[in-house]
Amino acid sequence: MHAGSARELDWRNRNLEMQTAIDTKVLEGLRQHPKRIPSWYFYDARGGELFQQIMAMPEYYLTRAEHEILRGQAESIFTAAGHTPGTPFAIIELGAGDGSKTKELLRYLIANDFNFIYQPVDISSNAIDLLKENLSDLPEFEMEPLVGDYFEMLQQTMSNDVPKMVLFLGSNLGNYDDATAKQFLQRAANGMQSGDVLLMGLDIVKDPKRILDAYNDAAGITKAFNMNLLERMNRELDADFDKDRFDHAPVYENNQAVSYIISKEDQSVYFGATEERIEFKKGEKIQTEISRKYTRESLQGLLGDSFQITHVFQDRQKDFSDFLLIKS
Ligand SMILES: C[S@@+](CC[C@H](N)C(=O)[O-])C[C@H]1O[C@@H](n2cnc3c(N)ncnc32)[C@H](O)[C@@H]1O
Structure with missing residues (x-):
């Protein structure tokens, strides 16, 4: 085997190891009560595109404000x-x-x-x-x-x-x-x-309303960003989430915006990757992100x-x- 293909194999193995670690973390979070998904899981290719759109939304003041600071x-x-x-x-x-x-x-x-x-x-x-x-x-x-x-x-x-x-x-x-x-x-x-x-x-x-609006915009981009997690799991974990049976549910309390995906009914989802079923009760939430707000x-x-x-x-x-x- 020449050096080029050995390097390529190393790289592929490393990617495979990373993917396995990612899958394990996501499934561990879904087996817990309350259920959660790590927020870094948002950023597959589609999630990255949606985050670009979030940064440009009128409600998402964060990016504009920090841009102004770094520019000026x-x-x-x-x-x-x-x-x-x-x-x-x-x-x-x-x-x-x-x-x-x-x-x-x-x-x-x-x-x-x-x-x-x-x-x-x-x-x-x-x-x-x-x-x-x-x-x-x-x-x-x-x-x-x-x-x-x-x-x-x-x-x-x-x-x-x-x-x-x-x-x-x-x-x-x-x-x-x-x-x-x-x-x-x-x-x-x-x-x-x-x-x-x-x-x-x-x-x-x-103002709590300004904060919540940034995570629940009128055009539904943050909703699409949150619900894209289900599509990612369908693709990468061979799961069978039906997006219509879940909803985007953000709240703002105790100085933090919390994004959830809520199950609209009692249901179970099958994960082909690990050949397991995970149960969801009606009204049960998966926490997908917290965004804490600070003072000095x-x-x-x-x-x-x-x-x-x-x-x-x-x-x-x-x-x-x-x-x-x-x-x-
Ligand atoms: C909300 S975006 C913010 C990007 C940028 N810092 C900004 O201000 O526009 C968060 C970024 O952090 C990356 N990220 C999240 N968790 C990470 C981790 N544990 N290690 C490395 N990158 C991570 C995500 O992939 C994503 O690109």
Whole structure:
């Protein structure tokens, strides 16, 4: 066997291992009570396309607000982070998605001759493909895209002494409950050196109706995004979900938007991949996503000793904040 095909086989095995791990996680969540599906499962090719549409919806203020911050305040952000054009540094973005907001930061860095490498990490290879295409019209710069889990990839990027700026944008932290968010921050800190910075974009507590509308838009795009999970399971787990017998059911309570898929009747769904049936009662919910909303104080409560907040960048309406955190 020549080297090329051995590499190809390695890659295929790795993909197969990843797919098995994904399937196991999803089924584990459905066997539990209450049932849940991890929110990263949204991002197959169709889910990625739908998320692009969500970001452009009138109700989804989050992307516009953070875009405004990164477009208008790039210089202040890099000055506050202590980066100057001469000194090399790495930007590692966790859960980069399509990179459309980060593009504003990259544009600023390229125009001002900064010496940097951009390492976007995403568990979805579709997202990384989209990101590469999205950034292809920028002048040349150094980029190393990484497909995989945040922490596995963070470890890979941490093996050298170049100062790091980690980006965790789009209020991605809000997909974790507070206990898990604390662990996330601790793990991120463990992968960073003292003085490295984390720029974290968070959605801020505000009028509950505006928040709920962002997860339950009039055109039904968030509904399609949520219900696409059933189609993904039908395809990848050989399941037989009938979408008409389930519904999209988001709520906002205790400073978090929670998306559910609710079963309209007693029913059982067959999963060919594992040859098992999973039962659903009428009114039973599958939790598919939480999106926590923050204040500076609630973020402070999650940081422990790992990070200090040094600067806060806000949009004009103060809907959203990008917090600059320095590793202690
Ligand atoms: C809500 S999107 C946000 C994308 C981008 N940060 C933004 O602000 O527009 C979340 C992204 O994180 C990725 N993601 C979720 N969980 C992940 C994990 N454990 N490791 C790596 N990427 C993950 C998803 O594939 C998706 O592209």
